[in-house]
Amino acid sequence: MTTSPLMATPFPSALDRQARHVLDLGRRANTPPFEAGTPEQARRAYVDGLPDLQGGREPVGSVTERTIAGPGGPLTLRIYRGQGAPDADAPALLYLHGGGWVIGNLESHDEICRWFASIAACVVVSPDYRLAPEHKFPAAVEDCRAVLSFMQDHAADLGINPKRIAVAGDSAGGNLATVLSLIAREDKHPLTAQLLLYPNTDAAQTADSYRRFADGFGLTATTMAWFRDHYVRDAADVGDWRVSPLKAESLVGVAPGFIAIAGHDILADEGEAYARRLQGAGVPVVLRRWPGQIHGFVSMGRHGPASRQAVEAAVAAWQGFDRAFAKDQAD
DSSP: OOOSSOOOOOOSSSOOHHHOOOHHHHHHHHHOGGGGGGGHHHHHHHHHHGGTTTOOOOOOSSEEEEEEETEEEEEEEEEETTTTOOOEEEEEEEEEOSSSTSSTTTTTTTHHHHHHHHHHOOOEEOOOOOTTTOOOOOOOHHHHHHHHHHHHHHHHHEEEEEEEEEEEEEEEHHHHHHHHHHHHGGGOOOOOOEEEEEEOOOTTOTTTTHHSSSSSSOOOHHHHHHHHHHOEEEEEESSSSOGGGGGOOOOOOOOOOEEEEEETTTTTHHHHHHHHHHTTTOEEEEEEEEEEEETTTTOOOGTTTTHHHHHHHHHHHHHHHHHHHHHHHHH
């Protein structure tokens, strides 16, 4: 299942008005790039900039937090129950926030989690996984695996159906979601979908989109290299499929995928390449392109409708995968 041909495209279209406006805001603010300071300074700058990008918080049925035992210590989860989500056996989504494995937290992606919970009438679980460079690869992967196992093992307590768990994430969170989809292939209840918003799939950072959009479109090639170098332990990690899922030997058996591509994004080509790998492995995939958008546009809801529309498209794909699976089971 695809919505457009899975072929590489140079995205020749002009920037959308929303993207131009956000880039203009960034130029006027003239804040230094993340790599000019420390990771902690980058985290503060990122959080400080969120009010200029994100809109109001959509109401949901409930928002709670709980702490579980993680591989590296206590792990905080934020749990959203969408309006209309059933009290028991609800579909569930594990959402992994972006931020280059270095920045981002539960607050930075609260808006997106609320949209998913509301639109899908589901339960969204978002973990505050460990960040680099204090906790390098594979700490984040281990935390995300632990949260998925917790959701599977405590489904009744959470009011979710262990057979209806999907995973989602944006950027580095999309990277973690793809990796988790690969790891979870042999689980008793495999994931039902992987919903990826402009995912990072190849830490080599050699795709042509790194050249086309190296500077001037928000996330720069220099910043992305800074993120990666904080995350990996050494050069050998770059080729590990748990860092670069595009390098996995096989994608056969992974969860059906939805991939949102921003046209003016250094990660565009590797997202497209991952969609082609999924298709080649016989995995259902829905590829949606926003040609005039920039990296991170789903977190820019204050400035245009495309942000929420991308989440709506992801939910529609997820529900389509569920319907196709139910039909196959019935047949």
